[in-house]
Amino acid sequence: MKLNILATTIAAICLSSQASAYTVYEDDMNKFDIGGAFVVDVFKPTSDMDAIFYTSRSTFNLGFERDLGNDWSTDVKLEWDNFLNAPSSYGVNGDNFRNRLGYISLNNESLGSIRIGKQWSAYHDVAKYMDNLIIIDPDATPIYSDGRDGGFLATGRGDNLVAYRNTLGGLNLSAHYGFGSTSETSDIDRDYNTAVAASYDFESGVSVGATYLQNKVYVDNNAPVMNLKDGDTQDAISAGAQYAQGPLKVAAMYTKGTKVHKAGLLGHSDLEYADANGIDVYAHYMFDIGLRPYAYYSNLDFDDSDVGVTGDRQVYALGLTYHYSPKMMVTAEFKRNVVDDLALGSVSDNGGGFNAIYAF
DSSP, X not given: OHHHHHHHHIIIIXXXXXXXXXXXXXXXXXXXXXXXXXXXXXXXXOTTOOOOEEEEEEEEEEEEEEEEETTEEEEEEEEEEEESSOBOTTSSBOOSEEEEEEEEEEEETTTEEEEEEEEEOTTHHHHGGGOOOSSSOOSSSOSSTTSSSSTTTTSSEEEEXXXXXXXXXXXXXXXXXXXXXXXXXXXXXXXXXXXXXXXXXXXXXXXXXXXXXXXXXXXXXSSOBTTBOTTOEEEEEEEEEXXXXXXXXXXXXXXXXXXXXXXXXXXXXXXXXXXXXXXEEEEEEOOTTSXXXXXXXXXXXXXXXXXXXXXXXXXXXXXXXEEEETXXXXXXXXXXXXXXETTSOEEEEEEEEEXXXXXX
């Protein structure tokens, strides 16, 4: 059915690095895949910002698998972004080349797997319930709150990780340890990072999970940088559930964070880490004709007396994706931000944009 093909495409393109794969070579022991996507974004982060970002990029990946016998196997994944006009936080071109993934795994059918390198983190194994939006990022679930791809905080594609995973029936278990890494500013570095996650997938399409992450930082400055001091830890406890069956997906997450969310509002104030509790809710429905409308809501309650940050930030988003084929989709997405306090008073603004993806 067309619906089943498109549902598979959503998982492959949206949730798996915006790329598909083509098998170049396969025999009884080896497999070699190549894949990628071409992506175009046109978006305006907030109505008060003059910049409208036009971004074109290509994603390319290589995958190698080898059967070692006796239930053992290994695999290697390499993936890159090549930006034609990469945006930065200041409205000018940023890095034109980025490593998205780069890891090697050793797998056993009963003992689980060990994976080393830049990879989707153990935290993301549960947080991915909320990793659905095409243009903006989830707010209360801090997957990409470190200003990049979740590499420094290891909430998304974590840098320098060693991870263990195992699946026992419907039970999924994972843990990772992260070595040193640099943040979006040269004054903050990672000392270490740890995370554990557990989830259970029911045959009905319901999944439930919880995860904990800690990131300890070095701060090369006598004064705090982005509200972080030398030796601080950034902590996140997240729990959630999703229902994904056929054309319907509904998900909700709760996160209690210690300096993993950035307070403020883009275009109105500096974005600095502060303690907050938050919830996200997401839903989409895929119609047979290829249209997938979706909606998202988040609420973050900041309450950090140490840095004098209090108040709420809410995000409302609506989107519509048209899956023209199993390899191509176009999306329009719009959001509204509403802030109460956070040293800004009552402020609201709008943003949104357009995205097109062709996977090969």
